[in-house]
Amino acid sequence: MPIITKICFTISHSLKDILQWVVCLISTNTRLRTSGPRGNSCVIEILTKPGAWRGPTPSDGPPGGRMSLSANEGRASVAAGDLAGRQTASRIGYGTTALMFAAADVVAIVGINLLVSFLFSEIIDEAFDLARGLGIGIAASVAFVLTTQARGLYKPWQVTRVSDEVSAAVVNWTFAVLFVGTMIFCLKVGNETSRLATGTFAAIGFVVIPSLRWIYALWLRRSIAAGAVTGRSAIIIGDEKELAKLTADDMIFGLGLSERRRFVFPADDAPRGQGSAPDTLKSALQFARQQKVEEIVLALPWNDRARLDEVRARLRALPIPVKLLPDASISPLLNAPRVEFGNSVAIEVQRAPLSRLELTQKRALDIAVSTLALTVLLPLFATIALLIKFDSKGPVIFRQRRNGFGGREFTIFKFRSMTVMEDGAQIAQAQKNDKRVTRIGRVLRATSLDELPQVVNVLLGHMSIVGPRPHAIAHDDAYSKLISGYAFRHHVKPGITGWAQVMGLRGETAKLELMERRIEMDLWYINNWSIWLDITIILKTFIEVMRKQAY
Secondary structure (H helix, E strand, C coil): CHHHHHHHHHHHHHHHHHHHHHHHHHHHCCCCCCCCCCCCCCCEEEECCCCCCCCCCCCCCCCCCCCCHHHCCECCEEECCCCCCCCCCCCEEHHHHHHHHHHHHHHHHHHHHHHHHHHHHHHCCCCCCHHHHHHHHHHHHHHHHHHHHHCCCCCHHHHCCHHHHHHHHHHHHHHHHHHHHHHHHHCCCHHHCCHHHHHHHHHHHHHHHHHHHHHHHHHHHHHHHHCCEECEEEEEEEEHHHHCCCCHHHHHHHHCEEEEEEEEECCCCCCHHHECHHHHHHHHHHHHHHCCCCEEEEECCCCCHHHHHHHHHHHCCCCCCEEECCCCCCHHHHCCCEEEECCEEEECCCCCCCCHHHHHHHHHHHHHHHHHHHHHCHHHHHHHHHHHHHHCCCCCEEEEEEECHHHCEEEEEEECCECCCCCCCCCCCCCCCCCCECHHHHHHHHHCHHHCCHHHHHHHCCCEEECCCCCEHHHHHHHHHHCCCHHHHHHCCCEEECHHHHCCCCCCCCCHHHHHHHHHHHHHHHHCCCHHHHHHHHHHHHHHCCCCCCC
């Protein structure tokens, strides 16, 4: 056993040395240029470096009213302090962190397999096959890294969304394990590979790989705060109203930019003694030249075409990129999927129903998950049924009419958790400390176990595992009159769980604003559906169901 301890110590130090080498190598290279979105928002690059022009012509611009730049009077006002961050001996470019995270995943996965392979060879007293250990580790790491990269999960702003990253890591690692298993089968090397060792490698990966997501996020946030990771130097020019919603975190995490200073145009009704907009722009240009600013960000109303044209024309004197942030009226539209046709781009404000292939994928997932759940949870079903019978009078299963896909009615099944069986024109929502809820029903609702019989609805084709939660018909009729876009929820099958639920919008909706937020989440899910999104929501549900928000 002493030799095993020595080898483990050597491997751990080797992995540490490799990680340090990767960091040093990356930190000395040119920083990768990033201008990606944070969340689902985006920016428009209206100027680029010389020789790389691909934006609109000076005469182009967003539609809207005209207002002369010279009409804005006031003194140049400089807001937001110097946010360059503390200097360190060796700084890493913000965009370069994606390469670091990918390299760390490769090192971790290969290292885990080498360690497991070596330990098993020691246990069974067999010669350690380095080539085999490297082969399986490299195959798994390549499959995992490529899948993660294809889904954009190495982007720094995405790395900080730990909950999403952990769920996605589990899915991607599952794919990597299946890929390795398929490769072993196709190459007919199963007899040369220890099933127990490979299974142990996969099991450890399900713990280590998601755990690394927490480490990456923590390291990135702390490194940015300490100035060890920096973005491209940038200044912001814009109106006070548009700038008010933009934080330094938005700049670094969303755009990969380190904000140096803000230049605020005076308001139209500002006193004459406060200067003018041309003075503000002149000060910004002077600062950009003196401080060697690498990018400029504009936060201006898109309908102010005259000002935008004038600002863009003045900024052409600087050979650096200029980005225009979407204003309050445009941001919601830019969150929608974009479709390119020819040289034009359209925004899909309402997507078409799922295609046959997409419907097949979703239905296959529904059948697989619901069949597995019904088989595994059958003893739990029986136990809950007995508890309900002993706790209160009435049937075990609660039935109620709901509207499904296309507004078609179906009967939903739930474990009865109340003393009433309402299904009429008026139905009172459950509330905290609701006297209608039975003793066992309170536990069922708090843990969402009352929803389990809906797997039968899924098998019957009435529902899907993932989708907007179906409401009672009486509530549907009421909310459709109060909330715009409510009826669009019926463009897909209702689900046992949904995007709104895993985002914390479960349980009572005492205020209309809460229901509006839930509907907003449902509509986002419909417009952005993918099979990966369904899998992610299913995984996140196991975490969210334990939050006691239902009554």
